[in-house]
Amino acid sequence: xxxxxxxxxxxxxxxxxxxxxxxxxxxxxxxxxxxxxxxxxxxxxxxxxxxxxxxxxxxxxxxxxxxxxxxxxxxxxxxxxxxxxxxxxxxxxxxxxxxxxxxxxxxxxxxxxxxxxxxxxxxxxxxxxxxxxxxxxxxxxxxxxxxxxxxxxxxxxxxxxxxxxxxxxxxxxxxxxxxxxxxxxxxxxxxxxxxxxxxxxxxxxxxxxxxxxxxxxxxxxxxxxxxxxxxxxxxxxxxxxxxxxxxxxxxxxxxxxxxxxxxxxxxxxxxxxxxxxxxxxxxxxxxxxxxxxxxxxxxxxxxxxxxxxxxxxxxxxxxxxxxxxxxxxxxx
Amino acid sequence: xxxxxxxxxxxxxxxxxxxxxxxxxxxxxxxxxxxxxxxxxxxxxxxxxxxxxxxxxxxxxxxxxxxxxxxxxxxxxxxxxxxxxxxxxxxxxxxxxxxxxxxxxxxxxxxxxxxxxxxxxxxxxxxxxxxxxxxxxxxxxxxxxxxxxxxxxxxxxxxxxxxxxxxxxxxxxxxxxxxxxxxxxxxxxxxxxxxxxxxxxxxxxxxxxxxxxxxxxxxxxxxxxxxxxxxxxxxxxxxxxxxxxxxxxxxxxxxxxxxxxxxxxxxxxxxx
Numbered sequence: 052x053x054x055x056x057x058x059x060x061x062x063x064x065x066x067x068x069x070x071x072x073x074x075x076x077x078x079x080x081x082x083x084x085x086x087x088x089x090x091x092x093x094x095x096x097x098x099x100x101x102x103x104x105x106x107x108x109x110x111x112x113x114x115x116x117x118x119x120x121x122x123x124x125x126x127x128x129x130x131x132x133x134x135x136x137x138x139x140x141x142x143x144x145x146x147x148x149x150x151x152x153x154x155x156x157x158x159x160x161x162x163x164x165x166x167x168x169x170x171x172x173x174x175x176x177x178x179x180x181x182x183x184x185x186x187x188x189x190x191x192x193x194x195x196x197x198x199x200x201x202x203x204x205x206x207x208x209x210x211x212x213x214x215x216x217x218x219x220x221x222x223x224x225x226x227x228x229x230x231x232x233x234x235x236x237x238x239x240x241x242x243x244x245x246x247x248x249x250x251x252x253x254x255x256x257x258x259x260x261x262x263x264x265x266x267x268x269x270x271x272x273x274x275x276x277x278x279x280x281x282x283x284x285x286x287x288x289x290x291x292x293x294x295x296x297x298x299x300x301x302x303x304x305x306x307x308x309x310x311x312x313x314x315x316x317x318x319x320x321x322x323x324x325x326x327x328x329x330x331x332x333x334x335x336x337x338x339x340x341x342x343x344x345x346x347x348x349x350x351x352x353x354x355x356x357x358x359x360x361x362x363x364x365x366x367x368x369x370x371x372x373x374x375x376x377x378x379x380x381x382x383x
Numbered sequence: 384x385x386x387x388x389x390x391x392x393x394x395x396x397x398x399x400x401x402x403x404x405x406x407x408x409x410x411x412x413x414x415x416x417x418x419x420x421x422x423x424x425x426x427x428x429x430x431x432x433x434x435x436x437x438x439x440x441x442x443x444x445x446x447x448x449x450x451x452x453x454x455x456x457x458x459x460x461x462x463x464x465x466x467x468x469x470x471x472x473x474x475x476x477x478x479x480x481x482x483x484x485x486x487x488x489x490x491x492x493x494x495x496x497x498x499x500x501x502x503x504x505x506x507x508x509x510x511x512x513x514x515x516x517x518x519x520x521x522x523x524x525x526x527x528x529x530x531x532x533x534x535x536x537x538x539x540x541x542x543x544x545x546x547x548x549x550x551x552x553x554x555x556x557x558x559x560x561x562x563x564x565x566x567x568x569x570x571x572x573x574x575x576x577x578x579x580x581x582x583x584x585x586x587x588x589x590x591x592x593x594x595x596x597x598x599x600x601x602x603x604x605x606x607x608x609x610x611x612x613x614x615x616x617x618x619x620x621x622x623x624x625x626x627x628x629x630x631x632x633x634x635x636x637x638x639x640x641x642x643x644x645x646x647x648x649x650x651x652x653x654x655x
Contacts, residue, residue, distance in 0.1 A: 251507040258490055258501050265488035268450070269568065270476035270505040 057212075061223045062343045063336055068229035070335020071236045072298075075291040076312040077319065077327035078240070079284040085260040085322045086280040089159070089170045093178035095309025097147070097285055100185045102292030102301045104146055106196055107189040108139040114188045136198050140289075147285030148278075150181075155278045182306060193302040200297050201227035232294040239290055240328060243283070247324075252279060260322075314363035320373030329374060334359045399620065400428030402461075403604050404449065404572055409458035411444055418444040419455065420628040426572065431598050432606045433615045436625035437648060442608045443485060445625070446576050449606065450482045451475030463571070477505050481570035483561045485577045485608075491550035495541060495560050496532070498549055502567025503528040535566050538600070539593060555586040559593070566597060573597070575607035579614055587611075591618055612649065616640065624648065 079094045091097075107114065111130040120126055134142070158173055204224045213222035247253040258266045259276045266273065292301070295308055319330025338358040346354030366373065390400045404426040411419040418441045426432045434442045447453040448460070451472040460467045462478065470478075481502070490498050506528060536542055539559050544552060549560055558578060565573055578594065579587045591614060597603050609615045615622060616636040624632035624639055626648040632639045639645055 251504060254497075254501060255504055257493065257497075258504075261490035261492050262488050264484065265490060266501075267452075267472040268476055268482050268484070268488065269501050269564065270473045272471070272473045 057223075059340075059343065061225075062339045064223065064225060065229070066336035066339030067332055068226070068233050068335070069339065070332035071229075071233045072291070072294055072331075073311055073315045073334055074328045074331025075232075075236050075239070075287065075294065076308050077315040077331055078243075078324065079287040079291065080309075080312055080316055081319075081321065081324055081327045082243075082280055082284045082287065085324075086256060087159070087170075087259075087277055088167060089174060090167070090321070091177075091284065092171065092174040092309070093181055094284065094288060094312065095306040096178045096181045096185070097150075097288035098292035098295065098308060099301070099303065099305040100150075100181050100292075101143055101147055101285065101289035102196065102296040102305060103185045103189045103194070105139055105143045105289065105293065106194045106296075106301050108142050109134050109136060109197070110194075112189060117190060118187055143289055144286055147289060148282045151281030151285050152278050154281055155274060159277065160274065178306070182303070186303075191303065193300045194296075196293065196296040196301055198293065198297060200231055202297075203227060205230065228294070228297055235290060235294070239287065240324070243324065252276075256280060311359065314359035316373070317363040317366050318373055320375040323373070323375035326373055326375030334362065337362055393620065397429060397599065397602075399430045402426070403428045403463060404606075405461035406445075406449070407459040407461065409445070409448060409455045409460070411441075411448060411453055411455045417628050419448070421458075422625070422628075422630045423458075424623050424630065424633060426604060426606050427621075428604055429598075429602055430604060430620040431594065431618055432604075433619035433622045434606065434608050434625060435610060435612060435615050435622060437610060439627075440625040440648075441628040442610075442625055443576060444628075446482070446574050446606070446608055449475075449572075450480055450574055476568070479505075479568070479571035480574065481565035481568040481572075482574035483558070483565050483576055483578060485580060487554075487557050487561055489549045489557060489561055489564070492548065494546050494548055495552075495563075496536070496545045498560055499532050499536060499563045499567045500528065502564040503532060505568055506531075531569065532567050535563050538596070539563050539566075555582055555589075558582070558586075558590065562590075562593065562597075566601070566603070569601075570603065573603050573605045575605065577608050577610070579609060579611060587614060594618060 076094065076098065079097070080091060083089055083091045083094075106112075111132045111134060113119065113127045113130060116128050154177065158177060159170070162170055162173060203226070205227045208225045209222035211222070245253075247257055255266070255271045256276055256279065258269065258271055259273060263273060266276075291308070292305065295305055299305075315327060315330040315334050317330075318333055319326030319328070338355045341358050342352065342354050346352055346358070390398055392398055402425045406422065406424050409419055409422050410417065422441075422445065424434075424445075434445055436442050444453060448455050451470045451474065454469040462480075467475075467478075476482075490501065493501075507524065536545060539562065541556065541559055541563060544556065544560075549557060552560065562575070562578065565575075575594070579590050582590065594605060594607070595618065598605055607615075607619070616639075619636060621634060622632070622636055622639045623630060624642070624645045626644075631644040631648060632642040634642075
């Protein structure tokens with residue numbers, strides 16, 4: 052095998068792994084959109100908030116430290132203890148569930164039956180509110196997420212594959228963190244599918260996603276399911292926040308990963324969980340491969356920034372419902 | 384009002400028991416419009432009770448009050464001898480009152496089997512984890528639920544379409560699947576909102592047969608709405624007639640058929 056071909060494969064593998072991270076963010080959108088028809092603009096900020104909270108708890112930071120100091124003239128920053136990662140994750144999950152409940156109780160319960168655009172505007176408000184709260188609670192400095200996840204290229208893979216392509220080929224470079232992210236995402240997706248297919252609450256969730264009135268008539272509480280769905284989206288956001296945060300530090304630009312999820316959703320369809328995953332993978336591979344074969348040699352590089360949006364645009368023209376979305380048929 | 388009613392046996396051998404559901408002086412308003420004006424009616428255990436009336440008479444509103452989709456401004460709802468506080472529809476469903484809808488509300492993306500299984504949700508008790516891991520009690524429960532569902536699917540003769548997504552079915556079959564889902568809850572009271580609307584004669588006959596069989600086989604108490612008088616008279620034990628939100632007749636089909644107010648409402652003729 053020629054070295055060029057092997058490098059091409061390496062690009063595809065790395066693209067797949069980047070795609071998994073896109074899929075993680077998109078998954079959060081799909082969960083909420085499917086069950087309640089709300090396009091949750093705040094999903095990216097939820098990822099940021101979850102990651103901030105996780106770091107804050109682990110480092111024993113005092114929540115609202117700056118605020119307390121400013122009001123009472125004190126100088127508190129840290130409790131002086133460190134919380135083990137697993138315990139901190141459990142706490143963060145609890146906080147995300149609390150957040151889900153609050154969103155339902157204080158925002159969407161009052162907006163039942165409103166136009167989708169109004170619900171969407173509410174989530175924009177929610178995004179800015181949550182960003183502000185995150186800032187106020189944990190401060191705005193860039194934090195490192197010290198979960199002990201492996202970093203850097205995997206030497207094992209590199210050595211193992213080095214002999215494949217003759218002397219020119221030095222082996223595949225694969226980021227260890229990406230490998231972990233892929234594994235975690237796979238576990239997350241499988242658990243979500245098992246949950247949706249085989250549990251009472253999962254069945255109820257699918258029912259609500261399909262028809263609200265019918266769901267009510269078989270004894271399903273819409274409020275409960277919505278809190279459940281926002282909780283799940285919060286947990287997915289936490290996982291996405293951890294993976295992206297471990298890659299590039301926990302900082303406020305993390306909330307912008309939501310923008311990366313948009314083309315994924317347009318490709319995969321807003322209502323399909325497999326769609327989010329396949330869409331993420333296609334965009335991950337597509338942008339890396341495009342950069343490698345056309346972008347870098349002919350267009351001066353940096354095509355990764357816009358490739359996904361261009362692909363989404365093409366899809367909007369030819370297949371607006373995405374690959375797996377429900378076809379929109381207007382009956383007259 | 385006679386609350387204590389003696390059980391009796393119908394000519395075809397079914398036993399009609401005491402009052403299951405008692406609506407007392409119900410008034411329902413939407414803003415200034417009174418959809419239901421001070422109506423009282425009861426439903427007895429084991430009977431087929433019909434609510435009929437011309438379009439806009441308030442029949443559907445009445446059904447929505449019974450099933451908790453609307454809460455009336457005035458009046459009391461008594462179910463199984465207890466006064467029912469204002470409730471959400473899902474709470475009413477958990478009490479054992481199942482319903483179908485005039486415009487069919489099914490889970491279009493799911494198969495027929497999955498749709499009917501959702502009817503069992505109120506009967507599922509095992510916790511989430513056990514169900515996900517699929518062991519022990521949860522498995523027994525799933526098997527038991529499946530048995531009930533399969534029995535109903537057999538009963539309504541929809542075995543052939545068990546695995547078909549509901550969205551692909553024709554109208555008449557959808558109505559039957561909706562009935563199956565309501566039956567899967569093993570309801571104490573089954574509410575049918577125009578079960579025969581939009582059907583052709585053959586489909587109507589099928590549906591009538593199923594309604595009678597359900598009542599006969601499972602002893603299910605059924606309250607149904609129709610504006611097709613002919614069908615209703617053959618099916619039901621007792622009929623309530625509504626017009627412009629008022630009750631204008633209540634009794635056996637024969638009594639109602641000869642009620643002058645009812646004839647007026649339906650034919651709109653003046654008589655001397």
